[in-house]
Amino acid sequence: MSSQPPALRAAILIVSTTAAKDPSTDAAEATLRSVFEQDGGNQWTVAETHIVSDDSAEIQRQITTWTEPVEEGKHIINLVVTTGGTGFAIADRTPEAVSPLLHKQAPGLVHGMLAASLAITPFAMMSRPVAGVRNKTVIITLPGSPKGAKENLQAVIKTLPHACIQAAGANSRALHSGGVKKLEKEAGVGSQGHAQAQAHTHGHSHSHQHDHGHSCHRHTHSHGHGHGHNHGNLVRLSSENPKSNDPSLGPSRRHRSSPYPMLSVDDALSLIAKHTPCPTTTTAKVTPDLVGKVLAQDIYASAPVPAFRASIVDGYAVVVPYSGHLRGVYPVVSTSHAAPSSNLVPLKEGQIARITTGAPLPPGANSVVMVEDTVLISTTKTTHPTTGQEIEEESSVEILSDGIVKPGANIREIGSDIPFNTLLLPSKNRLSPASIGLLSSIGTQSVKIYSPPTISVLSTGDEIVDPSLPRELSLGEVRDCNRPTLISVISQAGFTPLDLGIVSDKQSNLETTLRQALRSSDIVLTTGGVSMGELDLLKPTIERSLGGTIHFGRVNMKPGKPTTFATVPVKNNDGTKSQKMIFSLPGNPASALVTFYLFVLPALHQLAGISPVGLPKVPVVLGHDFPVDKSRPEYHRAMVTVSKEGKLIATSTGGQRSSKVGSLEGANALLTMPAGDGPIKKGETIEALMMGELRSELA
Template identity: 35%
Template sequence: MIDLNFAVVTVSTTCYDDPINDHSGPALIKYMADKSNENIQWIHLASTVETLLKLSDELRPHLILTTGGTGISPDDVTPEATRDIITKEIPGISQTMIAKSLAITPMAMISRPVCGIYQQTLIINLPGSSKGCVECLDFVYPILKHAIDLIQNKRTEVDITHSAMQIKTNRKHHSCGGDHHHHHHVETSNKGERLRHSPFPMISVDDAMNIIFEYANKMPIIDKPLTECLNYVCVEDIYAKEPFPPFRASIKDGYAVLETSNKGERLRHSPFPMISVDDAMNIIFEYANKMPIIDKPLTECLNYVCVEDIYAKEPFPPFRASIKDGYAVRLYSDLSHEKIYEIIGRSDAGGENTNIPLMEGQCVVINTGAKLPDSANAVIQIEDTQVHEYHPTKKDGLDEKSIRITTECSMNQDIRNIGDDVHIGELVLEKNVRLGPAELGLLATVGLRTVRVYDKPHVVVLSTGNELMPIDASSSDNGKIRDSNKIMLMSALQNLNILNVIDGGTAKDDETSVIQTLQSAFELADIIISTGGVSMGDKDLIKSILTKQFNATIHFGRLQMKPGKPTTFATCEVNGKKKLFFGLPGNPVSALVTYWLFVVPTLKHMMGHIQPHHPIIRVQLNQPIEYLDPRPEYIRVIIEWSTKSSIPIARIVSPDNQCSSRLLSARRCTGLARLPSKTDVNSSFFNINRDGLGQQVDCLLLLDV
């Protein structure tokens, strides 16, 4: 660390009026505080820098760093004011900052920094941006101490610096700043000297991200078929070219036909009791068994769930490995011994010649992750070394003959011992964990080639209804609508990492078509999802055909919820195998909401997920609810965070119209807020006064659907 007094001067009218706007000053102070000792002054100047005279005379700092006012606008006068007071200019510092900045941004061409000496103070002009000022300071920081020692005429410190720069071989003589000061410089062009410090400035994560985004251009714009667009991002706003529905349509269902006589007597009420969502979920889980266990190659296990605990059969690392780039050394047993070590070879990561025997005072060049020689007992990072002597001729690809260690060192420093990361017999993965990228990497690390996992189900998605036409059909006014449910649900299943999703076709509203479509579906899949045909209209044939033709058991056919009241769950056996059937309502929002509520947890349960249900959090609606339905209602919301509330805000999607046919109300939805039944609350539910916000309710998070 440099022990000095320094001042940071922010030249900005805006920052003078309100220091909270200053980001460059604090950035410079943090940089210097990390590297220097105490005595920091921080001043805001409104216009010119003539106050530098007073600052230098009163505080007598070793160093004044100015930030701002170095550009070419009329108000940028920092260089002129600095040049007015300095007695010696140091153009090398300014030129270095500009030259290195040009490698980062062409904007450096219009920067005009001035650097020089006033009395015994070094003054350096830096750019006004927080990123640019720190970068430029980092460029010149290595010479600051030596420059200040020269300005202060500290002969002892100057001589020490010069002596440290002496190299015993291949010395090249040249003059150093200041009369009668000389030091020696290593000729690196032929000797391949290794850098002791990174040439790259250390920047923040935010700055790094900004740089990356500066060069990461958006991908080309392409046209894709709708069926191939899952998880792509649309380029432009999309407006409806036709209305939906394209005709006047009934909101209510009719009544199902009960064939109890030739007269076709019709039911006036559903024969299925209305049950709660929780009871329905319990019934489904009673019949939804886990999928068979299979062995899969590790490379094919992404998003599968492992069946059993997995223990490491070998350690990692399997050898002693270096944590740093530098030198693997055998330390002198006498810690007072001079810290000069002879280089006798190198150990590269993955190399063959890794077990070079070392005696005390010897070392090998080593890379991060490389195997240590058995006799090495420490690793010294390259930043903590100096070249002591070069080979007169290159040997073994190395120019360095010996190094000097410049810091204190200890036994076993910067060494990863065998099994430091994972030891033999350690539990590396618990059962019922989904195998994501990190888990697969871990299993590869410990040498697993295959994993026992739960298989994934085959799922058929089919639609019912005479009114349906393909999604690529042209508009018509004959009572037809496009089959949006199928692409919606098939895409949702693919998003859930279901690999075997099958298009089961579209059944017409007649018994023969429905029977044939269901028969094919049962033969192909473990789970069948249909939309439409489960309510009480005379064309709603699904329930009666399931029981009569497939001997299915309908476990429930009516739910206490909105939307999705006619949702149906049934099981049957086909060719000796149990099949699960979900009959979802035909309205698109009802189909999607009931898919989220029932199908997603069922699939996760069958695939072995330890927590198949959606997480539930408490949210505050972004606007008050003034009416409740007799049934609990699941409204589509977007979860947001706001300073107005201590809990997440749920912004209602399409609040003026959340009817079950309006798919716009599910657009960008990230949660289902559960509104209670009007019979489950009292009048206090509507008495709210929260800065325009609404009630607090439970909300299901839709994290991976």
């Protein structure tokens, strides 16, 4: 028997009139789920979620439903967290709705949440949280902004299991045996450790907006690679405001090393998530072209399927008598085909009607006998309704069934496939071929989807030659393999790439091309020109010519250290203003592909409304020893196969130098290797980010 305690059950209540009308606008639920998963010590299951308007009665009704006493043997909701409605706005009513429901107050939890937020900003005092216990359930209210809600929940989540176990009726004497130190150790907290954890978590710029409107919430995402966080870098980057080399200065006045702090991969991903614009929506016709797109609305069945009682076999519609016995000879009084019909003859007991699969049942029929269970007895001459020719038609048939025939046999009832008003496809569902068939079956003509983002791709460098040119290379020239590769993976991921070709190492050419790309696409993707050479002009062009902001210019990883992410204010072709993103990837082929998957793909997913973002992660077993870099985490190109025993086995694709194109061929995964001194041994398990399909060891 497992010694693990059962998971505690949590419920999330989103309080937002905006989100109640359009659930796709809410980002708080996903953020809070991630806190339970990542910070909850594997003790939590999010069992329920619900959205209500900023209405006291609705808030109280839902919380009461979740916290009422349950029957013996059924699971209670141990914790209810609300998000939204805790500020000073006229519509903010959550504390007033929750307070009367509490049987016990929990001011310590309130103090813990406020103290955590006040360490960030004095505006945290503008929040009005309440906490306490109703029956056997702990209830806490969180701010409406995902960032504020996340930080408040993180501040108390390690102590909440103890509170919930007590509230559920645990023996306090047994629970507290061993003293406070034992409880702190079990929860993974302590006065000193907690303060350090708070300093680590909150050591960055924070705007604590208590916005319950949920119009568009920023959220962070992380591949969870376990390489550690370095929030101090975020502070340093914003405060020191480093800037790239000025191309007009001579070599003696240029930076000898990068002025940009070295960020961890997770910090870089957090900045990308923060500065990626919210997805926009559009209305599209239901066609096969929608496969891969993401719904921005819930789809309900506007009609039942089937809309009429239909036969599921070829046979005879009958009226089953009270006795259930049908053996005997019956007259065939009508025929029902799988075709539009408005003149079906009502069926009486003692009569039968020939019926085909999918055809509607005549009025009065309550069962269908398969044709295999019958024998033709007699025919009569009649005229074919279409050709006018004389034909023989059934006039009487013997039913051979010896047993009881049940009403409803071989009948597809109205709505048995899809009941009316059923939720068929929830918002944020990525449409599949089956989804298109489902939408077509209920007659849906168009749906609201998240607008697919477009991405411009260009290569930079005087040495780069278009691979289509049919000539030998001159000394110093390199064929462009980055652009074709990136365009291919972007298309494979379901997005629309725009090929902007190759741009020379001239700042005026680069500026002109980037301005064109920013106006016509959501993301601009470049390769090359991000190192420290005098012809590496991307960073200076972004900052000094385009007025952009470089959010990071170095990442602590291998390959891909000089990866750069920036945003630029842009006036679009339609006259609107927006912030566009530029990802400037290293020029080495392996670096370019690895950093695309790690950084650009999550931004594309976020723009498209796809969740979760980025490559899927799986644990794999190493098929041999793998070397590691001493100073930087490495993303090792590898082939993952399924063994005969069903294990996922990873083997290297060869030399991992960033310029080595051959290591990409055959690779379907990136192994997340931590920095260290010695190799990771064969048989150890490590996380892999899957770039392609798994292969069988037998293939």
